[in-house]
Amino acid sequence: MSTGIVTDLRPPESSSAIVRKLGAMTLLSEMEISFLESLQINRIQVEDQVDFIQDGQDLKATFIVTSGWAIRYLLTEDGRRQILSFALPGDILGLHINFQRKSTYNAAGIHDLELAVIDPLRTIEVSQKYPVLSAGFSWCTAREFAILGDQALRLGRLSAFKKLCHLLLELWHRLRLINETDGPWFELPLRQIDLADALGLSNVHINRQLQDMRRAGLITQQKNWIKIEEVEKMIEIAEFDTSHLAEFRI
Amino acid sequence: MSTGIVTDLRPPESSSAIVRKLGAMTLLSEMEISFLESLQINRIQVEDQVDFIQDGQDLKATFIVTSGWAIRYLLTEDGRRQILSFALPGDILGLHINFQRKSTYNAAGIHDLELAVIDPLRTIEVSQKYPVLSAGFSWCTAREFAILGDQALRLGRLSAFKKLCHLLLELWHRLRLINETDGPWFELPLRQIDLADALGLSNVHINRQLQDMRRAGLITQQKNWIKIEEVEKMIEIAEFDTSHLAEFRI
DNA sequence: CTCGAGATTTAACTTAAGTTAAGTCGCATA
DNA sequence: TATGCGACTTAACTTAAGTTAAATCTCGAG
Numbered sequence: 088m089s090t091g092i093v094t095d096l097r098p099p100e101s102s103s104a105i106v107r108k109l110g111a112m113t114l115l116s117e118m119e120i121s122f123l124e125s126l127q128i129n130r131i132q133v134e135d136q137v138d139f140i141q142d143g144q145d146l147k148a149t150f151i152v153t154s155g156w157a158i159r160y161l162l163t164e165d166g167r168r169q170i171l172s173f174a175l176p177g178d179i180l181g182l183h184i185n186f187q188r189k190s191t192y193n194a195a196g197i198h199d200l201e202l203a204v205i206d207p208l209r210t211i212e213v214s215q216k217y218p219v220l221s222a223g224f225s226w227c228t229a230r231e232f233a234i235l236g237d238q239a240l241r242l243g244r245l246s247a248f249k250k251l252c253h254l255l256l257e258l259w260h261r262l263r264l265i266n267e268t269d270g271p272w273f274e275l276p277l278r279q280i281d282l283a284d285a286l287g288l289s290n291v292h293i294n295r296q297l298q299d300m301r302r303a304g305l306i307t308q309q310k311n312w313i314k315i316e317e318v319e320k321m322i323e324i325a326e327f328d329t330s331h332l333a334e335f336r337i
Numbered sequence: 338m339s340t341g342i343v344t345d346l347r348p349p350e351s352s353s354a355i356v357r358k359l360g361a362m363t364l365l366s367e368m369e370i371s372f373l374e375s376l377q378i379n380r381i382q383v384e385d386q387v388d389f390i391q392d393g394q395d396l397k398a399t400f401i402v403t404s405g406w407a408i409r410y411l412l413t414e415d416g417r418r419q420i421l422s423f424a425l426p427g428d429i430l431g432l433h434i435n436f437q438r439k440s441t442y443n444a445a446g447i448h449d450l451e452l453a454v455i456d457p458l459r460t461i462e463v464s465q466k467y468p469v470l471s472a473g474f475s476w477c478t479a480r481e482f483a484i485l486g487d488q489a490l491r492l493g494r495l496s497a498f499k500k501l502c503h504l505l506l507e508l509w510h511r512l513r514l515i516n517e518t519d520g521p522w523f524e525l526p527l528r529q530i531d532l533a534d535a536l537g538l539s540n541v542h543i544n545r546q547l548q549d550m551r552r553a554g555l556i557t558q559q560k561n562w563i564k565i566e567e568v569e570k571m572i573e574i575a576e577f578d579t580s581h582l583a584e585f586r587i
Numbered sequence: 588c589t590c591g592a593g594a595t596t597t598a599a600c601t602t603a604a605g606t607t608a609a610g611t612c613g614c615a616t617a
Numbered sequence: 618t619a620t621g622c623g624a625c626t627t628a629a630c631t632t633a634a635g636t637t638a639a640a641t642c643t644c645g646a647g
Contacts, residue, residue: 226433226435239488242537243492247603290624290625497633589647595640598638601634614622
């Protein structure tokens with residue numbers, strides 16, 4: 088720090104999403120930030136609804152979402168889809184690769200997705216040379232588990248209405264961490280059928296519940312954007328546990 | 338190898354479950370095996386249905402299941418329970434700890450659970466000194482994700498009957514890897530209400546479906562033991578993807 | 588052997604969500 | 618400006634699973 092005055096510990100908005108994400112949890116050195124940026128040199132664009140990882144196929148690369156969203160999902164034999172999780176900017180896919188290097192899920196782009204493609208060997212480099220980033224990646228993994236646990240709770244034990252509230256709150260909290268919310272507003276690039284497949288419901292029922300939510304004054308939608316009218320009230324309704332996605336600095 | 342003749346690459350049955358589990362995937366050296374055993378010196382017993390990890394509380398230790406089963410679960414405000422996953426012998430809990438070191442789930446013992454309690458710092462030692470074990474732990478993590486993904490598919494998109502078949506197949510495959518099956522038989526230390534809470538169903542409905550399965554000749558139960566009469570047929574019914582839990586050696 | 592708590596079973600009834608099908612809307616393209 | 622496809626909406630009807638409650642089983646403690 089040459090100026091000697093620190094006005095904001097967080098990395099600037101211009102930095103990549105993963106830097107913003109990890110920087111929200113711990114102070115990153117210039118070296119760590121530039122290493123993270125160097126990981127993300129090789130980029131690809133993925134079209135809407137196009138797979139870039141396929142269940143059962145070789146998974147040779149690790150990906151970091153640099154912008155846009157991705158979905159991880161599974162299919163039943165009759166073609167029904169279960170979305171397992173949403174990958175948002177700064178999220179890592181394929182960090183833990185099994186010995187067989189076969190994927191156990193599909194992943195596809197949503198709307199406009201841009202990915203950084205990384206040689207998995209470089210993640211080993213992280214654990215040897217960058218202990219802070221290594222801890223950061225471990226935190227990302229713990230976070231993924233927390234998110235998947237919440238997804239299981241939603242799928243198994245919440246009503247359709249609460250499922251929707253709970254998922255919207257998860258997305259809002261995760262997007263806020265990487266500075267991609269505008270107050271109570273955020274961009275939701277999902278069709279109703281995507282919400283249905285994430286929550287184990289039919290598209291018709293999602294439609295009914297969304298209308299109930301609008302009528303109850305809980306949300307407002309405009310194009311691809313959605314506003315959560317009263318976050319606290321919705322947290323109450325959905326029994327959302329904010330500590331699972333808590334923001335803080337060590 | 339002093340004898341020069343290798344009769345069986347797998348660690349003997351006398352070794353601990355995590356050695357059997359990792360040994361099923363890769364050849365472990367004597368040093369690696371004895372390190373794993375040394376990790377598991379400090380053991381505790383956990384009573385049936387008693388929590389050893391609590392949602393929101395500090396998580397200061399990493400655990401390895403040495404015998405018996407554990408459940409990871411969440412509760413809704415009105416006390417309904419969603420079991421996220423079963424931890425079987427050789428499974429690790431709390432491997433990835435977030436910066437805050439707060440748990441995002443509860444964990445409790447089932448039947449007779451014995452755990453090894455480990456200082457989380459020792460898992461860092463693994464990544465620095467034991468690259469094969471480090472890869473093994475990474476494989477464990479990938480496997481946990483695959484298991485949670487299958488759980489989400491079950492909860493969101495399978496019928497009650499298929500849910501049950503699918504879960505029983507998962508447990509059979511996982512137990513077989515650590516040599517805890519007896520052909521088509523395995524010990525199932527769960528009450529019907531535990532199955533219900535794992536599958537997002539009511540205990541009454543689990544009872545109905547179990548009876549249908551018995552009548553269809555798919556399973557036989559005796560005390561705490563269960564037999565899958567025709568694994569292949571059940572795999573077909575449940576649309577179970579065995580490659581998600583594939584056994585193989587590198 | 589008896590008792591009692593917990594677990595399982597059974598039945599009657601309810602309900603949340605699914606299915607199907609026929610609209611309507613919105614927007615990108617010709 | 619017209620056209621057509623995908624997304625959304627609405628309604629009527631079906632169904633899988635939940636709820637409640639009572640009966641039965643099981644097995645360990647006394």
